[in-house]
Amino acid sequence: MQTGHDLNRIFHALSDPTRREILRKVATGEHSVSVLAEPHKLTLAAVSKHLKVLEAADLISRRKAGSFQMITLNPEALKSADQWLRYYQQFWSKQLAALKDLLEKKEDKS
Amino acid sequence: MQTGHDLNRIFHALSDPTRREILRKVATGEHSVSVLAEPHKLTLAAVSKHLKVLEAADLISRRKAGSFQMITLNPEALKSADQWLRYYQQFWSKQLAALKDLLEKKEDKS
């Protein structure tokens, strides 16, 4: 069960494009830190910090493999964020339904 | 269609508990700024800033009603965030499936 504190960290972690990019790559499988860093024009230290943010939000996990750090996706936290958003789904589906109604009336007039 | 820029703003807006609380209230209907501010022990100026962050992320809209500002939820942006998360749904459902398998094997052994 997620606390508000967790959601703060999760949404904050997701608010950075570098971190979202890292997540997307990690979602395709295990990767080392330097492999994850490679597409970004950042220092390894900067990427290491991003990974710490993702780890604090429990979005990734680490596995030590010799001198490498293998990073894996931890989807539970993403699920928490999704469940929070799910609450609002009723509002946008309502709004879309209203829009649909409006368009149908427009067609009647034309 | 959302850009990465939009997602930055949306997830950033969602990372603050005061702003999430405001969204939750706004989701139940139109409210004035001071009504939204009332449950929080913050100045009106602070709440006004939070509303600006939510508005910049396109999560809320304003309607002028005399000297009041009526705030409404704008669910489209939330939908963008949800759609981004939807991509990862396959990973947590996979993980849950794997967990289920594991539990079934455990039951076989006992």
Place this chain on the structure above:
DNA sequence: TGCTCATTCAACCAATTAGTTGAACGCATA
């Protein structure tokens, strides 16, 4: 007009963030 209420603006402050550089750590291997 002048008063009051709702809201925002401007200036400021402390804490946090995202980035850098350079040193340090841990592990493999010659």
Place this chain on the structure above:
DNA sequence: TATGCGTTCAACTAATTGGTTGAATGAGCA
């Protein structure tokens, strides 16, 4: 053991954040 590679740590910087206070705007009303 020494060397090199992958990664993190420490210290620093510039920009951003979330909050405050007090003044300003703007609409409704006596």
